[in-house]
Amino acid sequence: RVLNRLTQIAQNSISLLAMVSLLLSLHWGIAGILFIAAMPAMVVRVKYSRVIYRWQRKKTPMERQSMYLGYMLTSDQFAKEIRLFDLGVFFTDWYRRIREQLYKEKVAIATGRSFANFCAQAVAGMLIFSVYGFIVYQTVHGDLRLGDLVLYHQALQRGQNNIRGLLTSISGLYEDNLFLANLYEFLDLKPNVVEPTYPKPIPHSMSGGIVFDHVSFQYGTTTRKALKNINLTVRPGETIALVGENGSGKTTLIKLLCRLYDPTAGSITIDGIDIRNFKIADLRRQISVIFQDYAKYNFTAKENIWLADIDLPRDHETIIDAARRSGADDVITSLPQGYNTMLGKLFDQGEELSIGQWQKIALARAFLRDSQVIVLDEPTSAMDPKAEYEVFMKFRELIEDQAAILITHRLSTVKMADRIYVMDQGSIVESGTHGELMQLDGTYAHLFETQAKNYR
16 A cells, blocks of 8 residues: 555656646746645645544544444353343443444544535635636637647646645555554564573473572562562472462463563573573473463364364374363264364354363363473363362373472362462462371461361
8 A cells, every 4th residue: 555655656746747847838826826726635634644543542442342342242252141131231232332422423523524625625626716717818818829728728637636646645655654653563562571592402301390489470560469489399290289369379370481471580490491591482382281261262172182282183193192181082072073073153063062071172282282391270170070080080190290280279189289389469378288288277278178168
């Protein structure tokens, strides 16, 4: 688009020079009037380009809110609650009010622009007619012949079109530049997590393990520290558990390990090497993660698992093995087309799964990747008690020789961990085995007893 405008500027400039040269032979003032007549329309366009640009930036939050409301009203994700709480009319009215306000403001801007354009065209018309009157006057008094009249009329008309096209292209470039500023702002954003200049190879077999050394972190949008002075070690083949209330920093700690963020203080090392010295892709390949807000891909069951390691062939036998380890194989084989069944309702013939069944699929992805560390963030929160029991009864077998980090609120499932870390408000307040922490009779023992009462 910008290239087309530049081409049009060049073409119109060449044609305009030829027409102006011809009109100057009649009277030097005609060329000046030609430029003056075109200026009001250009001023109007430039002015309203700024108005529209500023309006769109100002109203972006409202546009996004209306898009979100539209998504809620049309997505199956919110369908149950919208019906149960009778929110359909409420959200529809809310959406309509936003769209009506935006529409009225757009119409007001368009009306103002149309009126300004009308005035600009009226001024231009009067000036151009005065030039035509001058040419006719010269012809009537014999200063110009009839052929000259036709020639200057055509030159004036072509010149008017050329200068209008030239100024339109220039104002269009200005308008494009305004909106390209958004792109430039985005491209100028600096990544918070950067690749090392000289990356070090990641150990293929950990010997010392993972060490969090006085790690602190706070998100850029707040002054509150999400993690404070964290010190913990995950040795090769060891299983540790992170427990604590919501918002205590458990998931944030895992995000730092995966380098979704970097610590604001302290360091995380693998075998003594700061993870910031590894290539990000190499580091993440050594960590299998299932977060509590795992993804639900509307692909086939086989593809849902295969996405954890796309370097494998789509029909690799380890995909089925991972499904068996997570308990997803029984779910998948009961589907109409087995592993080739489309999951979700986005496409035709898709099969929707329960939350617990989706979680088994996500757990299979974590088991598929050949990594040194496996991180399970509430891995069985949506599973029924029987499925959860089966997973944890053979947990050591499932993770094979991997180091494991387990995050869960169900304290009955962390008893087999080699070490348990209790977190509270971003800090580690207790650590030890299940037996040691129960003897300590602190936060962990209180949480464990609180949960145990519900089963007595």
